[in-house]
Amino acid sequence: RRLLPEKEWVERYKGYLYVTGLVPRLDVSTREIADFDDPLHPQGVAEDVANMFEEFGVTSLDVSPAGPTSAFVGFGTKLEAKGAMMGISADGGEGGSKLAMEHPVELHKYEEDGGDDTRDDEKELRIVGVPAAVSPAELLRYAFPPGSRLEAMFGPLPPERCFRKSPTTVLLDLGSSDLVARAMKSSNVLQNLQACGAREAQVLRAKRERVFDRWAGVNNRFAKSKLGTRLLVTGDVPPQPMYLSHHDTLHVEGLGTGTTLEDLAAFFQEFSADSRDVYGSGHVVRCSRGRPTGSAYVGFELPGEIERVMEKYADGRAKINGAEVVLRPVRDKLLRRGVRDTARPSRSVDELNSDLTDWERHDRTFAASDQAISGERLYQERQQGTHYRSIVRKYLKTLKGCVGTREEPGLMYEAMFAPDQEVDMGLFDMEEDRIKKLRKKGI
Numbered sequence: 001r002r003l004l005p006e007k008e009w010v011e012r013y014k015g016y017l018y019v020t021g022l023v024p025r026l027d028v029s030t031r032e033i034a035d036f037d038d039p040l041h042p043q044g045v046a047e048d049v050a051n052m053f054e055e056f057g058v059t060s061l062d063v064s065p066a067g068p069t070s071a072f073v074g075f076g077t078k079l080e081a082k083g084a085m086m087g088i089s090a091d092g093g094e095g096g097s098k099l100a101m102e103h104p105v106e107l108h109k110y111e112e113d114g115g116d117d118t119r120d121d122e123k124e125l126r127i128v129g130v131p132a133a134v135s136p137a138e139l140l141r142y143a144f145p146p147g148s149r150l151e152a153m154f155g156p157l158p159p160e161r162c163f164r165k166s167p168t169t170v171l172l173d174l175g176s177s178d179l180v181a182r183a184m185k186s187s188n189v190l191q192n193l194q195a196c197g198a199r200e201a202q203v204l205r206a207k208r209e210r211v212f213d214r215w216a217g218v219n220n221r222f223a224k225s226k227l228g229t230r231l232l233v234t235g236d237v238p239p240q241p242m243y244l245s246h247h248d249t250l251h252v253e254g255l256g257t258g259t260t261l262e263d264l265a266a267f268f269q270e271f272s273a274d275s276r277d278v279y280g281s282g283h284v285v286r287c288s289r290g291r292p293t294g295s296a297y298v299g300f301e302l303p304g305e306i307e308r309v310m311e312k313y314a315d316g317r318a319k320i321n322g323a324e325v326v327l328r329p330v331r332d333k334l335l336r337r338g339v340r341d342t343a344r345p346s347r348s349v350d351e352l353n354s355d356l357t358d359w360e361r362h363d364r365t366f367a368a369s370d371q372a373i374s375g376e377r378l379y380q381e382r383q384q385g386t387h388y389r390s391i392v393r394k395y396l397k398t399l400k401g402c403v404g405t406r407e408e409p410g411l412m413y414e415a416m417f418a419p420d421q422e423v424d425m426g427l428f429d430m431e432e433d434r435i436k437k438l439r440k441k442g443i
Contacts, residue, residue, distance in 0.1 A: 137322025
């Protein structure tokens with residue numbers, strides 16, 4: 001989990017960045033991630049990040065470790081944070097990029113300390129130091145490149161043969177102890193896996209969350225917000241236009257770096273009634289250098305579609321392009337009053353035909369200008385129906401101001417005549433005769 005900075009640290013700065021993908025410190029004996037509760041571990045993370053941003057005046061006191069591989073960085077102003085993000089994300093030239101990381105990937109023979117009889121230790125190769133963002137399919141492509149002699153020697157291995165024992169340890173089932181011994185002796189396999197460990201840390205923007213403060217205005221109609229002490233990172237919430245234009249939104253985390261919007265649209269097409277909008281109903285979260293972070297959002301336009309997804313993947317896990325991802329529906333953060341409109345109930349064929357043929361009796365729209373009226377879905381803080389009621393009242397007041405009578409024809413009617421010309425009221429007589437004729441015809 002991401003550790004959030006303390007309140008005093010957050011209020012000390014105005015601009016923030018979030019760095020992730022750092023090389024974790026491994027325990028010497030177990031080769032697993034060292035205990036983060038050890039005070040020396042967070043201090044080491046803070047010093048590493050401070051060295052990355054040293055040219056921007058960052059010290060270890062300006063860094064708040066969020067985990068073994070991530071940290072927040074504070075700046076005096078938002079402009080300083082933006083300049084640091086652009087500067088460190090630029091190409092490093094001859095000196096190389098400061099974001100370049102070398103994860104120490106190693107090969108070991110797997111030995112289960114607990115004596116687990118469900119696994120065959122002799123057939124499994126233990127790979128330690130693997131970056132957490134590497135999927136099983138990507139790891140196999142690096143270790144045994146397609147079409148190479150290594151793939152012919154060890155055979156095409158499916159991603160199911162990889163088991164991630166911990167965030168940095170992967171167990172690879174090669175099928176026999178002989179192949180495990182060959183892999184440990186092969187320098188090519190080790191070099192390929194070390195190339196897989198050559199990654200870049202990612203820098204993302206962070207900002208303080210805005211939380212509800214109080215109601216203000218006439219009759220307490222408007223909600224006021226204030227800055228909270230929690231920091232939100234790019235990708236923590238979906239893009240507002242996509243979220244408001246879809247009935248439901250799904251957060252997908254753990255994607256491979258090569259997963260595209262086309263892949264997401266193809267995967268979720270079976271749950272959608274209509275053809276998916278590849279670019280309008282999907283969003284891939286990217287870092288400051290435009291590279292995918294492994295997180296994405298998928299929108300669903302119709303009610304019930306996201307329920308079908310979660311019904312099939314009840315445990316919230318699925319496999320997309322060989323990577324095991326976590327699926328989580330995005331929920332509204334409601335205020336203390338007001339609820340979001342529910343889905344429109346289904347209608348029978350007779351009701352649909354009535355809506356099409358008898359629309360004059362119950363249509364509540366106001367012609368083309370109705371398209372400019374924002375829906376109640378955007379005003380979650382208001383009670384249901386209050387927004388529509390205020391719009392209707394405003395229309396009626398406007399219409400009454402435009403309607404002319406014989407006693408008060410109004411400026412619009414008087415503008416039809418010259419200033420020195422007598423206002424002709426004969427039009428009102430013609431209108432009365434026209435209405436009488438229509439009533440005689442039963443219209």
